[in-house]
Amino acid sequence: MGLNILSIQNLSKKYSQNQVLAVKDFSLAIKKGEIVAITGESGCGKTTLLRLIAGLEIPDEGTITIHNQIVADKTTWIKPEKRHVGMVFQDYALFPHLDIKENIAFGLNRVQNKKEIIHDILALVGLQSYENRYPHELSGGQQQRVALARALAPQPALLLLDEPFSNLDEMLKEQVREDLLRIIRQTATTTLLVTHDVKDALAIADRIAVMQQGKLQQCSYPKDIYEYPVNTYVARFFGKMNVLTGSMQNQTLQTAIGNFPVSRAQAKSIGIRPEHINLIVKNLQVIESHKVKGIVSKIHFFGAYCEVTTRVGDVEIVIRTDNSFEGKIGQEVGLEVNKYCEW
């Protein structure tokens, strides 16, 4: 277990007396060099959490520790500029009247070898020849790299990124995401990033924290959170999930599409991702050997794959198949579940 760079304990924040908590009893620890993504639906408190860590908001309850120093609790308040935190805002917040090297120099007031640092950081973000340009003379992706360079130049203990890809189109996003990840890894910077886009969270983060109405729902590794979400909110945030309730018999949940052994005595439902069901179409004998049969009710072609909705009794099950699916609506098919989670 490495050293925690950020530790948040029981953090709560309300903007006004008659408002609900924007952040509710939130706890999280981030290890040195880790990249953690905070995600959740709009208004769930992601930005508020980031602003509390940066020192742009004052918490009502809880403790924030950065690099072994308490920066906020009932009796402590450390100013943002003393927290060793670098922040990249959604709109990059570059100073329009300063050129790129002056923008980067902004956080380096008391540093001796300023010129050298600026040169190195511009090389790191691939903008060596742009140091005399002004922000409006750069593309969105380049502006973001300048904002990142400015945040990284003072070598912060913790980097905070607020929706780093929201101003970029889809084509550019992937490249910028790769660049950002390379730079963060190369500098081994501990990073907390806020994103509403689960694809970005899954692609970049070592761990993902999901919030709902100010509360942390789950913080896990990308594969675990995708395959074993703790509840249906987290499950559906990461894409479609077939949820089936059932009754328990001998540690087995009996559902409309078969019986599933479960590990918890109190399990009430199971969740199955559409790609975790095999659809058997061709060989009727094979279908016979599978106890679960359904009737195709909808087929959606999505280019790289097909989504086939199958009715089993009263239940509709969504299955992802490859794009060569040639079945027809009304056709009988067999279903074979190869992975599921339980709640």
Ligand SMILES: Nc1ncnc2c1ncn2[C@@H]1O[C@H](COP(=O)(O)OP(=O)(O)OP(=O)(O)O)[C@@H](O)[C@H]1O
């Ligand atoms: N300055 C403010 N004054 C009053 N309420 C605020 C303020 N900022 C945020 N809120 C409220 O706090 C809650 C959390 O907002 P926050 O911006 O942290 O959510 P978010 O998850 O970042 O949302 P989004 O993804 O839409 O940016 C919301 O109910 C929001 O309306």
